[in-house]
Amino acid sequence: MEIIEKDKKYDVVIVGSGAGGGMATKILTDSGLNVALMEAGPFFDPANPDQQLHLKWPYESPRRGKGSTRAFGEFHASYGDWEVDGEPYEMKGDTKFNWWRSRMLGGRTNHWGRISLRFGPNDFKRGSIDGLGDEWPISYDDVKPYYDKVDKLIGVTGTKENIYNEPDGFFLPPAKPRLHELYYKKGAEKAGVKVIPSRLSIVTKRINNERGVCYYCGNCGRSCGVYADFSASSCLVFPAQRNAQGRLDLYVNSMVRKVSIDKNGKPDGIVYINKDDNKEYKINAKVVVLAASACESARILLNSKSTYHENGLGNSSNLVGKYLHDSTGNNNMAFIPDLMNRKTYNEDGMGNMHLYTPWWLDNKNLDFPRGYHIEIGGGLGAPMYGFGFDFNSLNKFFGIEVGGYGDRVREEVKKYYGSTIFFAGRGESVPNKDNYCEIDPEKKDKYGIPVLRFNYKWSDHERKQAKHMNETVEKIVHNIGGHMLWKNEGPDHGLINPGGIIHEVGTTRMGNDPKTSVVNEYEQLHDAKNVFIVDGGPFVSQADKNPTWTIMALSWRTSEYIIDELKKQNI
Amino acid sequence: MNRRDSIKTMVISSLASGLLLEGCIQGEKEVIYENVWKYKYGRTPEELQRDLEILNQVFFSKEELNTIRVLAHLIVPPTKEGNIDQAEVPEFIEFIVKDTPSYQKGLRDGVFWLDEKSMENFEKKFVNCKVEDQKSILDKVAFPKDKKSKEETFFSNMKNLVITGYFSSEVGINDLGYKGNQPNFWDGVPDNIMKEHGFSYDKDWKYNFVDPMTRNDLAEWDENGNLIT
Numbered sequence: 001m002e003i004i005e006k007d008k009k010y011d012v013v014i015v016g017s018g019a020g021g022g023m024a025t026k027i028l029t030d031s032g033l034n035v036a037l038m039e040a041g042p043f044f045d046p047a048n049p050d051q052q053l054h055l056k057w058p059y060e061s062p063r064r065g066k067g068s069t070r071a072f073g074e075f076h077a078s079y080g081d082w083e084v085d086g087e088p089y090e091m092k093g094d095t096k097f098n099w100w101r102s103r104m105l106g107g108r109t110n111h112w113g114r115i116s117l118r119f120g121p122n123d124f125k126r127g128s129i130d131g132l133g134d135e136w137p138i139s140y141d142d143v144k145p146y147y148d149k150v151d152k153l154i155g156v157t158g159t160k161e162n163i164y165n166e167p168d169g170f171f172l173p174p175a176k177p178r179l180h181e182l183y184y185k186k187g188a189e190k191a192g193v194k195v196i197p198s199r200l201s202i203v204t205k206r207i208n209n210e211r212g213v214c215y216y217c218g219n220c221g222r223s224c225g226v227y228a229d230f231s232a233s234s235c236l237v238f239p240a241q242r243n244a245q246g247r248l249d250l251y252v253n254s255m256v257r258k259v260s261i262d263k264n265g266k267p268d269g270i271v272y273i274n275k276d277d278n279k280e281y282k283i284n285a286k287v288v289v290l291a292a293s294a295c296e297s298a299r300i301l302l303n304s305k306s307t308y309h310e311n312g313l314g315n316s317s318n319l320v321g322k323y324l325h326d327s328t329g330n331n332n333m334a335f336i337p338d339l340m341n342r343k344t345y346n347e348d349g350m351g352n353m354h355l356y357t358p359w360w361l362d363n364k365n366l367d368f369p370r371g372y373h374i375e376i377g378g379g380l381g382a383p384m385y386g387f388g389f390d391f392n393s394l395n396k397f398f399g400i401e402v403g404g405y406g407d408r409v410r411e412e413v414k415k416y417y418g419s420t421i422f423f424a425g426r427g428e429s430v431p432n433k434d435n436y437c438e439i440d441p442e443k444k445d446k447y448g449i450p451v452l453r454f455n456y457k458w459s460d461h462e463r464k465q466a467k468h469m470n471e472t473v474e475k476i477v478h479n480i481g482g483h484m485l486w487k488n489e490g491p492d493h494g495l496i497n498p499g500g501i502i503h504e505v506g507t508t509r510m511g512n513d514p515k516t517s518v519v520n521e522y523e524q525l526h527d528a529k530n531v532f533i534v535d536g537g538p539f540v541s542q543a544d545k546n547p548t549w550t551i552m553a554l555s556w557r558t559s560e561y562i563i564d565e566l567k568k569q570n571i
Numbered sequence: 572m573n574r575r576d577s578i579k580t581m582v583i584s585s586l587a588s589g590l591l592l593e594g595c596i597q598g599e600k601e602v603i604y605e606n607v608w609k610y611k612y613g614r615t616p617e618e619l620q621r622d623l624e625i626l627n628q629v630f631f632s633k634e635e636l637n638t639i640r641v642l643a644h645l646i647v648p649p650t651k652e653g654n655i656d657q658a659e660v661p662e663f664i665e666f667i668v669k670d671t672p673s674y675q676k677g678l679r680d681g682v683f684w685l686d687e688k689s690m691e692n693f694e695k696k697f698v699n700c701k702v703e704d705q706k707s708i709l710d711k712v713a714f715p716k717d718k719k720s721k722e723e724t725f726f727s728n729m730k731n732l733v734i735t736g737y738f739s740s741e742v743g744i745n746d747l748g749y750k751g752n753q754p755n756f757w758d759g760v761p762d763n764i765m766k767e768h769g770f771s772y773d774k775d776w777k778y779n780f781v782d783p784m785t786r787n788d789l790a791e792w793d794e795n796g797n798l799i800t
Contacts (some may be wrong), residue, residue: 032767042615046613048613049611050613051613052612052613053612053613054754055753055754057741057744057752058612058739058740059659059740059741059744060610060612060664060741060742061610061612061669062610062622062625062626062662062663062670062737063667064663064736064739065664065739066670066671068670068671069617069618071622074614074618077613079615085617104672107687125635152792155790159778160796161798162703168796169796170792170796170799171796171798172780173778173779173780173782173786174780175757175780175781176757176758176759176760176772176780176781179578179760179764179768179770180758182760182768182770183768203788204781204786205785205787205788205790205791206786206787206788206789206790207789207796208789213786213787215754215755215756216750216754216755216756216757217752217754217755218751218752219752254681308758319633338768341602341763343764344747344748344749344762345750345760345764346751346753346755347751347757347760348751348752348755348757349751349757350757353606356753368797378751380750381749381751382744382749382751383735383738383739383743383744383749385735385739386735387734387735387738387739388731388734388735388738389731389735390707390727391730391734401714401716402714403713403715404713404714405645405647405709405713405730406645406646406706407648408646409589409646409647409650409734410647410650410746413734413738413747414747414748417747417748418699442770459745491680494794516732520715523748523755525627535786565591
């Protein structure tokens with residue numbers, strides 16, 4: 001196919017507009033560089049009335065919020081799913097991997113709970129603590145200044161706790177806990193489980209004059225119309241555009257196929273398909289920054305073959321795609337009789353839990369190597385499609401007949417409204433070279449780009465951890481007189497399929513040795529000095545934390561390095 | 572590229588060109604437009620097109636839908652708080668079976684079974700039976716044990732859709748007592764409820780929670796991360 005070359009030459013082309021790409025866009029554009037930002041999906045602005053989802057009522061939709069085209073419900077902001085039309089992926093053997101894509105401006109920052117946790121000092125040194133896997137080539141002290149800057153730029157709620165591996169930051173004030181959260185704390189503390197206010201990137205106090213302050217509608221998952229929550233579009237790309245004075249070009253509906261290589265073997269830009277006219281174009285740039293998500297960036301590198309890079313760009317180590325790992329996760333739910341027959345009031349609050357449990361134990365005393373945190377849900381939430389299904393199934397805990405219809409429906413629905421608590425254990429898995437994504441030898445997507453094939457298995461490290469999650473939750477529930485609604489049985493103890501927690505990292509891991517890593521500590525390819533990766537790919541290990549805050553801190557650090565290297569004419 | 576108005580424009584222009592409608596939708600363009608924009612919330616052009624097609628197709632006959640309506644009134648009887656018609660439950664069920672086709676066969680067969688049973692027992696169609704006769708039929712399928720029969724599955728699905736349809740409607744939400752989905756300031760669980768459950772923010776917590784008086788002042792910190800505004 002003919003490739004149409006764009007005339008303009010950029011300093012930097014950035015692939016992907018999520019957390020990592022958005023941050024690089026902001027820092028690089030603000031520094032005066034000319035930037036092209038590539039996004040595979042459409043433009044998205046939650047303040048645009050035609051795209052607005054927050055503050056909508058279920059009856060404003062004919063399906064009352066059912067997730068027929070969006071797995072997390074139709075008011076969920078993310079355009080995308082486990083399956084994207086025309087963009088399949090394959091699996092090897094009996095692998096069951098779920099790959100979430102958000103094709104839109106802001107990428108997967110349109111899909112997350114705004115949980116914003118710093119990695120702690122131990123999280124960069126796991127290899128030397130338990131002898132499994134490797135250490136990062138950097139320490140907490142290297143990243144701390146950037147975490148501080150991210151806190152101040154974007155805003156995160158929290159409290160000073162002085163817990164060694166849960167570093168404090170520059171916090172906005174926390175919101176008071178909801179009723180079910182107070183019960184959770186009561187049960188947890190009796191079980192010796194720590195509970196602290198949540199660290200969420202939600203603006204509870206004004207952080208700048210371009211963004212509003214949270215008004216507690218609980219709709220962060222729908223993306224905030226006054227920008228009081230963090231999405232890469234509203235908090236990074238839009239401000240970058242406002243300051244850019246023509247130095248930032250945003251290319252939406254542009255699917256990047258590969259990094260292009262000049263006749264001397266040096267990367268000189270990217271090739272993309274414009275989804276609107278299905279033609280292929282080339283963007284010329286001095287520096288290429290990949291931020292398409294850990295697996296998508298690995299896919300782009302592996303598809304960037306040339307005579308100089310026969311098995312893909314940056315892949316002399318043969319490690320691109322290897323060490324893929326996601327957070328572990330399992331879900332539990334309980335019925336708390338003390339929460340029956342509630343007096344109702346507006347309990348929406350922030351768009352996620354107001355309290356959570358950080359990892360509180362020492363793995364030295366346990367039969368699994370890495371920790372987890374616990375997220376909770378519940379309360380007097382908005383009724384949507386699915387509300388009232390099996391309306392009186394909780395009768396079974398009192399030996400009362402289940403089923404029926406008529407006058408009892410209203411009475412029993414109200415009796416049980418807000419009486420359950422949901423528990424999500426989310427933990428750290430051990431990186432493993434044999435868990436990977438690679439290019440499928442045959443299959444291509446609808447743009448003709450070879451697709452990914454996944455190979456991934458959990459080990460006993462993760463299974464034992466999941467078992468511990470279940471036992472912890474059961475103790476907490478018992479302590480507040482509750483009943484578990486199900487039991488996670490079987491050898492996996494309810495472990496969700498890899499990919500299911502949407503924290504994939506590790507596919508282009510960082511290190512000092514080009515033989516055992518793909519990028520250096522500045523997320524720069526060992527094999528090509530002008531190519532950087534600022535998504536979760538460079539993570540050596542995922543912590544028992546959500547990765548977004550670390551992706552952004554590292555992207556900021558890398559962006560400053562790029563500016564410096566360009567000044568010195570090193571790249 | 573600014574695409575602020577793009578979704579609406581794309582739908583209108585594809586309606587005008589007729590590209591969207593060939594084969595699957597009947598009706599005047601104006602009416603179809605009204606129909607889809609009754610529901611205003613952010614959808615992609617593909618989702619909008621899907622809704623457009625569903626909203627302009629018919630699954631249940633008028634008679635079937637009337638049976639569903641009568642059945643729905645039995646499941647959630649009308650009170651002064653609200654009723655099935657105000658909650659647009661029949662319309663919701665008509666939509667959802669096209670949106671989720673796996674519901675179709677079971678619900679249609681079930682509606683047919685209701686009439687069959689009514690004819691057999693009372694020589695009348697279900698909707699024409701006396702309320703106690705209608706209930707006598709429902710009572711046979713309303714209390715399923717572990718393994719559900721076909722008819723029990725039908726009633727269980729119908730009941731779920733009716734209850735969810737009622738409580739996700741405007742009248743149903745008010746009836747339930749849900750008070751949210753509006754800008755407000757969350758200042759915690761009301762005092763009297765805290766007391767009833769034996770909790771206290773003052774006694775149990777050492778933190779400074781969000782202060783409504785200063786939350787609009789720009790956040791500033793000292794070098795140790797303490798908020799000073």
